[in-house]
Amino acid sequence: MKTTPIIEKLLKYIKEKPLSYHTPGHKNGQFIPDNLSKIWPEEIWQYDVTEIFDLDNLHYPEGCIAEAQKEVARIFNAKASYFLVNGTSVGIQASILALSYNKPIFVPRHVHKSIYSGIILANAEPIFLPVSYDDELGLPLGVEPNILKNYLSKYPQCKTIVLPNPTYQGISYKFRELVTLAKNNGLQVIVDEAHGSHFCLHNALPPSGLSDADIIIQSWHKTLPVLTQASVLHLGKGYQGPDISIYLNMLQTTSPSYLLLASLDGCQAFLGRVGYSLIDTTINNINNFKEKMTGLKNLKIIDNINNELIDPFKLCITSCKISGYQLSDILRVKYKIYVELAEENYCLLIFPINIENKNLSRLEEALLQIDLYCSNLSLKQFTNLTNVNIIPERKILLREAFFSEKEIIHLNEAEGRISGDFIIKYPPGIPLIIPGEVINKEILKILRKDILGYKVKDGISVVVE
Numbered sequence: 066m067k068t069t070p071i072i073e074k075l076l077k078y079i080k081e082k083p084l085s086y087h088t089p090g091h092k093n094g095q096f097i098p099d100n101l102s103k104i105w106p107e108e109i110w111q112y113d114v115t116e117i118f119d120l121d122n123l124h125y126p127e128g129c130i131a132e133a134q135k136e137v138a139r140i141f142n143a144k145a146s147y148f149l150v151n152g153t154s155v156g157i158q159a160s161i162l163a164l165s166y167n168k169p170i171f172v173p174r175h176v177h178k179s180i181y182s183g184i185i186l187a188n189a190e191p192i193f194l195p196v197s198y199d200d201e202l203g204l205p206l207g208v209e210p211n212i213l214k215n216y217l218s219k220y221p222q223c224k225t226i227v228l229p230n231p232t233y234q235g236i237s238y239k240f241r242e243l244v245t246l247a248k249n250n251g252l253q254v255i256v257d258e259a260h261g262s263h264f265c266l267h268n269a270l271p272p273s274g275l276s277d278a279d280i281i282i283q284s285w286h287k288t289l290p291v292l293t294q295a296s297v298l299h300l301g302k303g304y305q306g307p308d309i310s311i312y313l314n315m316l317q318t319t320s321p322s323y324l325l326l327a328s329l330d331g332c333q334a335f336l337g338r339v340g341y342s343l344i345d346t347t348i349n350n351i352n353n354f355k356e357k358m359t360g361l362k363n364l365k366i367i368d369n370i371n372n373e374l375i376d377p378f379k380l381c382i383t384s385c386k387i388s389g390y391q392l393s394d395i396l397r398v399k400y401k402i403y404v405e406l407a408e409e410n411y412c413l414l415i416f417p418i419n420i421e422n423k424n425l426s427r428l429e430e431a432l433l434q435i436d437l438y439c440s441n442l443s444l445k446q447f448t449n450l451t452n453v454n455i456i457p458e459r460k461i462l463l464r465e466a467f468f469s470e471k472e473i474i475h476l477n478e479a480e481g482r483i484s485g486d487f488i489i490k491y492p493p494g495i496p497l498i499i500p501g502e503v504i505n506k507e508i509l510k511i512l513r514k515d516i517l518g519y520k521v522k523d524g525i526s527v528v529v530e
């Protein structure tokens with residue numbers, strides 16, 4: 066058994082100095098636009114091959130891709146694992162098609178837009194579950210188990226649920242309890258683990274869906290060292306359902322990038338070798354960093370929200386003096402530190418699984434200086450602009466509204482109209498309103514605040530009634 070089967074096959078192929086009479090058009094890096102040849106090493110192009118002899122086939126893997134996927138399944142204790150070259154989004158959509166085609170599905174309202182598109186593709190009937198919020202920070206936590214219990218008895222015909230684990234902000238909200246409740250009631254559980262690829266690698270991290278859910282989809286590119294878009298779908302050990310590859314093959318490209326596949330392959334071998342110890346060391350480094358940050362007076366690191374489990378690799382910083390937007394701006398402009406997400410009341414940063422001390426020191430120095438700068442400022446009024454703790458009234462079904470005739474109207478005319486489109490800001494990619502829901506005063510108030518970034522100045526799509 067090779068430890069990096071895809072990389073080894075690529076190396077063997079490149080060593081032959083092959084003459085390419087096939088795709089891609091750059092012919093193993095022989096024809097590179099000059100502006101790119103100056104900045105990308107030629108070797109990178111040589112690895113950008115296609116599914117030719119001996120390099121296997123992502124849609125029907127039998128060789129090096131199959132071997133690498135098996136290795137991932139072993140490391141992650143999955144029944145089977147599948148490489149994804151179009152992010153977690155494609156894995157989520159395939160899962161919903163596989164388990165919920167034409168059927169009801171429980172969906173917490175704070176989920177990522179790929180879940181909504183999966184629902185539209187599958188003509189599934191979403192049953193939206195209300196979500197608890199942290200009022201102070203204005204961020205979503207998750208579904209209360211009691212609420213799920215009520216919905217389970219109200220909708221006994223619904224046999225699938227999709228749960229995010231963790232949220233964008235790294236909160237793994239009552240996850241075990243929710244999965245157990247769902248499984249005990251005969252549901253199949255799809256877990257959007259886009260932000261939790263590292264969870265099952267170390268027991269000090271929040272629980273992964275891999276222990277008892279049915280389909281778990283992870284954006285390795287978000288927290289692990291692989292190229293952007295590279296993700297993995299795992300089947301849980303107890304998965305009993307349709308062959309997921311049928312749905313993945315329908316949605317994934319027939320020209321998968323070997324740069325992405327090789328990055329997944331390299332990462333799986335790396336994790337198998339040093340995953341636990343690396344994460345162990347990094348958690349220690351992060352804890353030491355947080356310990357040093359306890360002296361901050363005007364900035365605060367949030368490491369406890371409602372006593373829920375939070376991913377230590379996510380750093381949520383709030384301030385009594387400046388907004389999350391201001392903090393993000395100062396970090397970027399003055400210190401060239403780019404954060405993942407800024408909201409009114411907090412700023413979110415993501416640590417790599419292997420953080421070097423010099424990078425931690427640079428962040429530490431910046432936060433100490435900003436803290437000092439803030440001491441002369443007056444206290445900030447805490448406003449909760451983003452708390453959309455409400456599910457807007459729904460007049461028509463999501464899919465029906467999505468495909469219906471629409472018109473674009475000005476915000477001033479939109480109250481009471483049915484939304485024809487998703488209104489989403491990215492990050493975090495969670496819709497404020499979805500097709501079929503009624504645009505109300507609260508929603509309009511949020512849309513009118515430029516600072517919140519919903520970008521709907523020129524008009525809003527509504528269903529023609």
Ligand SMILES: Cc1ncc(COP(=O)(O)O)c(C=O)c1O
Nearest residue numbers: 151152153154177257259284494
């Ligand atoms: C919670 C959540 N789920 C799913 C996705 C989709 O992941 P990908 O970008 O890998 O398609 C994202 C991306 O931001 C996300 O934040």
